[in-house]
Amino acid sequence: MKCYGIDATSGEHVAVSFDRVINGVDHLIDPLTDAGYLAPAWIDLQVNGYAGVDYNSPDTPHEEIARSIRVLHSTGTARFFPTVITGSPENMLGSLRNLAKAKESLPEGESMEAFHVEGPHISPDDGPRGAHPLRWVRPPDIEEYRRWQDATDGNVRLVTLSPEWPGAAKYIEAVVADGVVISIGHTKATGEQIQDAVNAGATKSTHIGNGAHSLLSRHPNYIWEQLAEDRLSAGFIVDGIHLGPAFLKVALRAKTVARSLLVTDASMPACATPGIYKLGEQEVELTADNRVVLVGQTRLAGSALRMDRAIENVMRIAGLSLTEALTMANRNPARVGRIGGRQRGLAPGERADLVLFRFDAESKSIEIQKTIVGGQEVYSGN
Numbered sequence: 001m002k003c004y005g006i007d008a009t010s011g012e013h014v015a016v017s018f019d020r021v022i023n024g025v026d027h028l029i030d031p032l033t034d035a036g037y038l039a040p041a042w043i044d045l046q047v048n049g050y051a052g053v054d055y056n057s058p059d060t061p062h063e064e065i066a067r068s069i070r071v072l073h074s075t076g077t078a079r080f081f082p083t084v085i086t087g088s089p090e091n092m093l094g095s096l097r098n099l100a101k102a103k104e105s106l107p108e109g110e111s112m113e114a115f116h117v118e119g120p121h122i123s124p125d126d127g128p129r130g131a132h133p134l135r136w137v138r139p140p141d142i143e144e145y146r147r148w149q150d151a152t153d154g155n156v157r158l159v160t161l162s163p164e165w166p167g168a169a170k171y172i173e174a175v176v177a178d179g180v181v182i183s184i185g186h187t188k189a190t191g192e193q194i195q196d197a198v199n200a201g202a203t204k205s206t207h208i209g210n211g212a213h214s215l216l217s218r219h220p221n222y223i224w225e226q227l228a229e230d231r232l233s234a235g236f237i238v239d240g241i242h243l244g245p246a247f248l249k250v251a252l253r254a255k256t257v258a259r260s261l262l263v264t265d266a267s268m269p270a271c272a273t274p275g276i277y278k279l280g281e282q283e284v285e286l287t288a289d290n291r292v293v294l295v296g297q298t299r300l301a302g303s304a305l306r307m308d309r310a311i312e313n314v315m316r317i318a319g320l321s322l323t324e325a326l327t328m329a330n331r332n333p334a335r336v337g338r339i340g341g342r343q344r345g346l347a348p349g350e351r352a353d354l355v356l357f358r359f360d361a362e363s364k365s366i367e368i369q370k371t372i373v374g375g376q377e378v379y380s381g382n
Contacts, residue, residue, distance in 0.1 A: 001375065004028075005038030005356050007346060009323050014038065018352035020375040025346050036369050039326050040345055041078030041355040042307040043333040045158060045261070046116055046207070046235065048083045048279060049268035049302075055082045056280035058094025062102045069108040071271050073379040075306040076368045078353035079113040079339060081158055083265075086119030086132035087280045089144060093151050095280075100152040110374055113339055114157030117148055118206065121161040121168075122186035127213035128162070130186055131294055131301035133282060140171035149178070156180060158337060160206040162187035163197035176201030181338060183235075184226060186211040191225045198231050204336055207265055208234040208251060209243050210300070227254040233336045235263040236328075238313040239305040241291055245317050257324045261332040262310045267292055267302030308357075308366045315364040322359060 003016045013028040013035060049055045053068035072080060084095045096115060103109040119132050121140040129137065140161060148156045159175060160183045161168065172182045184197055185206025205226045212223060226232055234255045238248065242265075252260055264270065268277040269286035276295060277284050279302060283295040286304055294301050311325045320328075334342035341351040352375040358367040371379040 003038060003354055003356060003370070003372065004032055005036050006032070008037040008039040008326055008359075009345060014346070016346060016354065018354070018372075018375050020352055021341065022346065022348050022350050022352050024348055036356045037322075037359050038346070038354060038356050040330040040342060040350070041353040041371055041373070042076045042311075042329045043113070043337065043339060043342065044072075044077050044080040044264050044266075044307050045333050045337050046083050046118070046263040046265050047072070047080045048085060048266060049277075050266050050270050052268060052272045052277065054268040054278045054280070055099060056084055056087065056091070056095050057278065058091060058098050060095075060098060062106060065099070065102045066106045066108045069106075069111050070378070072111065073371045073373070074368060074381075075271075075308045076355040076357060076366075076371055077111075077307050078355070078371060078373045078378075079111055079342070081114055081116040081337065082112055083116040083118050085280060086122060086136050088136055091280065092117070092120070093147055096148055096156070097151040100155060103155070104153075108378075111378075113337070114155045115152055116158040116160070117156055118160040119186065121165060121171075122211075123162045123164055123188045125188050125213070128186050128188045128211055130211040131279065131282065131284075131299055132186065133280075139165045140168055142171055142174050145171075145175060158183060158204075160185040162189055163193045163202070164189040168193070169196045169200040172197055172200035172202055179338065181336065184232065187222055188213070189222050191220050191222075194222065194225045194229065198229055203232060205232050205234040207237050207242070207263060209247050210237060227251055230259070233259040233261060233332070235261050236314070237263060237265045237303055237305065238310045238317065239264075239290075239303050240313055240317065242300065242303065248314075249318050252318055252320075257320070257327060258332070260328050261336055262307065262314060262325075262328045263333075264305040264307055264310060265303045266305055270302075270304045271306065272304070308368055312364050312366055322361075
């Protein structure tokens with residue numbers, strides 16, 4: 001099979017031949033007429049739910065999970081980490097087991113690359129805890145981690161925790177030894193605790209700038225500590241709601257594009273209509289201005305962000321180029337999430353996860369035309 005387009009990184013007109021992997025990239029002598037842009041498809045390491053489907057329930061029907069993945073495909077996303085947040089041990093384990101069975105049984109399951117467990121080993125403080133339910137916050141427990149891996153056939157790849165807990169460094173060392181990525185998030189950790197976590201193997205910050213106190217000391221504070229630590233990559237929710245423009249620009253300068261990635265932190269209301277939804281045991285509301293909040297509160301509870309819109313937003317708000325924005329949505333999350341076959345761009349031997357899209361350079365707008373996962377076309381626009 002072949003796909004024709006303009007290489008979004010080089011600007012060259014190319015024909016990409018592929019089966020399950022890319023077999024060749026031919027540079028065309030004659031330019032294509034009315035060609036779209038071609039790039040490796042997006043990767044999202046943090047998706048709590050989508051299209052009216054909650055991934056944080058053990059009872060979510062597999063056909064609904066499949067439908068939500070098809071909607072994800074329409075945004076250009078080929079691979080993602082379904083994300084289970086803080087809940088009771090039984091609910092978290094049941095949700096992971098249900099997702100693992102869906103990954104194994106559904107044709108769309110290939111897109112569920114691995115699983116992200118966000119919590120429950122986070123800060124109990126209001127602010128850093130975010131929308132996670134306080135009653136289920138608890139200290140790191142390696143036996144609980146092993147139960148997660150047993151339930152998912154070893155497919156938990158990313159764990160978010162706060163290193164403020166006693167024994168966190170030893171927990172991090174044990175989990176990292178399994179090849180799992182540890183991300184610092186929902187934390188009030190001191191600079192020393194953050195350094196201990198990084199020395200133990202933590203390599204990422206979860207949605208930096210969010211899950212924090214509304215007021216912080218000028219210095220030191222846990223946001224600056226993470227931004228200054230070059231061994232940590234950072235995820236950013238760029239929906240124009242979670243982060244202000246000034247913080248986004250400064251944070252990207254600190255981390256550099258090379259250590260930055262886009263995440264949606266999407267929850268059940270993403271790509272759905274305003275109304276009441278669920279995030280695990282909690283009710284959330286998608287408001288008319290596209291915020292996802294706990295019902296009756298102003299506290300954000302995930303987002304309604306699409307990855308194609310995140311790419312547009314980071315260009316418009318932070319002034320990034322198309323190549324830089326795409327790198328934050330495909331190659332960087334592949335590297336940070338340790339996803340093989342997705343780290344070299346359009347190159348022979350890489351997985352045939354491709355997206356063809358229209359791009360308007362003036363408005364910075366993207367329109368998805370086609371999404372391909374593992375050599376199979378999973379979405380075709382009008």
